[in-house]
Amino acid sequence: MIPSHPLKVMYLNPVGDHEATDQIFADMVRDHKLPGTEVHVTALPREHYRFSHIEFRTYEAMVTRGILRAVRAASEEGFDALAIGCFYDTALHDAREISGDMIITGPCIASCEIAASLSNRFGIIVGRRKWVHQMQSTVHDYGYGNRLAGFYDVGLGVDDFQKDHDETNRRLKAAGRKAVEDGGAESLILGCTMEIGFYKEIEAEL
The missing domain is CATH 3.40.50.12500 (Rossmann fold)
Structure with missing residues (x-):
């Protein structure tokens, strides 16, 4: 309709x-x-x-x-x-x-639903390690815990992602490679809305 x-x-x-x-x-x-x-x-x-x-x-x-x-x-x-x-x-x-x-x-529930439809396991790249416990609980509450390859932090706060794009790209790519090679992730989620725009280079390299 x-x-x-x-x-x-x-x-x-x-x-x-x-x-x-x-x-x-x-x-x-x-x-x-x-x-x-x-x-x-x-x-x-x-x-x-x-x-x-x-x-x-x-x-x-x-x-x-x-x-x-x-x-x-x-x-x-x-x-x-x-x-x-x-x-x-x-x-x-x-x-x-x-x-x-x-x-x-919200970004978490929407991303998990999409990633779960595209892959068997997905990894989530986040800024700080501190975020992981709360976000992990949320992913499990949504029913995707068994599809989660892991969380991979890059040591950046929300306000840091857009400051130095080259450095942010370097850290995100390194975390993405770890998720794929070590965690067996078949798809990746950027776990902060301020990581916006960086997916293109990660997709191209990984």
Whole structure:
């Protein structure tokens, strides 16, 4: 059935809005959205949410209210879907409770579903080792624990990925090679939304 109106999607970066970061995701939307799809890139108001990442559970707790307010507003404004832009899938289940008919997804659950459909085992490349315990629990909760080859950290924080692209590329490729050669991964997931754009060179080399 062909929808009667263009598909309307919101990409919500769950940190304070920042022009340079918002533009990174706007460029992603421009390059990858389907024709006829309307995608809005947004973030939380900076006057209330000044931090640039939510690596800590404390920060996740602080942004949850803002995420839920954004979800409810998007639902009332007629959005068809909303993606919460953090690999922790922060407040995913909470948001689904109040989203009405609007679909809610997050990078972790979406990536695992795609990777599991393409391969027997997948590896996830993350920034810091600290992230692994929480993300591993999430992957297991989603039912993909037996498909997980492992997590491979590169020693970078969220704010570090876009600082030195050559160094980030080097670290991501090394982690990807380890996942494939040592872990037996048949597909790779970049486990942070700020790893955006680096997949091309990893695919070309591995």
